[in-house]
Amino acid sequence: MPSSELKLAKELIRCPSVTPKDAGALNVLAKNLRSLGFKCQLINFKNIKNLYAKLGKSSPNFCYAGHTDVVPPGNIKEWSVDPFKPSIINNKLIGRGANDMKASIACFIAAVSKFKTKNKKFKGSISLLITGDEEGIAINGTKKLVKYLKKKREKINFCIVGEPTNPNRLGEMIKIGRRGSITGRLNIIGTQGHVAYPHDAKNPAPVMVKILNNIENIKLDKGTKNFQPSNLEIVKMNIENTADNVIPAEASATFNIRFNNKHSSNSLKKKLNNIFQKACKKSKCSFKISYMVSGEAFITVPNNTTKMIQNTIKKITKIKPKLSTSGGTSDARFIRKISPCVEFGLVGKTMHKVDEAVSISDLKKLTNIYKNILANNFK
């Protein structure tokens, strides 16, 4: 018999799986899933452990996706309990990963167990796609797992990602997409010289100031029906210079853009490179730019399953969840390449914080929600 959601959540929190360490977390899941009849494949990419587990062989395949790695606890002295010793205080389970997202995985597994007891011969299959590499650079996790499944022609018909999507109360928010994210690292290269002889040097500093002012003032868009406006933030500026009478040779800056589906990383690169080129041509400086794209903007257009999930959540929580694309990136950006997918999990208020916690009643409710989603999906 598999564990209840609380017992399993505690068992997972006890594994100090600070990204990219697994610390036994995926074996805890595999053990519980096998006892429910799942076939478990533990798949390693480099030093990262991943799990694909499946119950049943037929179609449709309903998938749950998530991660067992957690962010570091930070200053342990600030915690009121040991972050890797699950504690219950005032009806709250406290520990690192309590809402992001070990307890959510525990709820889904408990939901499958309850669903299976009532529906021994359901038509279709249930799968779990769990990685140990979400909170870090995330290159050996879901991204590769999705490629692997595609190669094996594994079909997923719908996927729910169990990330904490609710800002304050369980039931408030389903995520149906995410904005894209691109980081640019810009270097302006001039010629070093004496400040009293500027005609013999090329100062990259004013060029950088001008460029940053220009990109800061680009009006990217006003947002769309489903997305908030895109925004560009300058996050680093640097000139290495130890003297006050030397014009520096180089200036650097880093910026990040969160963009909606009115743009792609390529359209943004083109726009920005134009600005850099113009500014450098005038000043006779040169530039180097390197971009890192974490993900493009995407949306899963709400279909019948999305509506069913929305109605199921409303029935149990008495709140009609908003369909949103807010927040940072998530692994949904990889999964949407093989399956329509939405995100729904716990309340994320304390995620990544000290004393990360989840209410015990939310755990029961989320299990009930997942169970009813399964029941409605296979009806």
Ligand SMILES: [Zn+2]
């Ligand atoms: Zn997470």
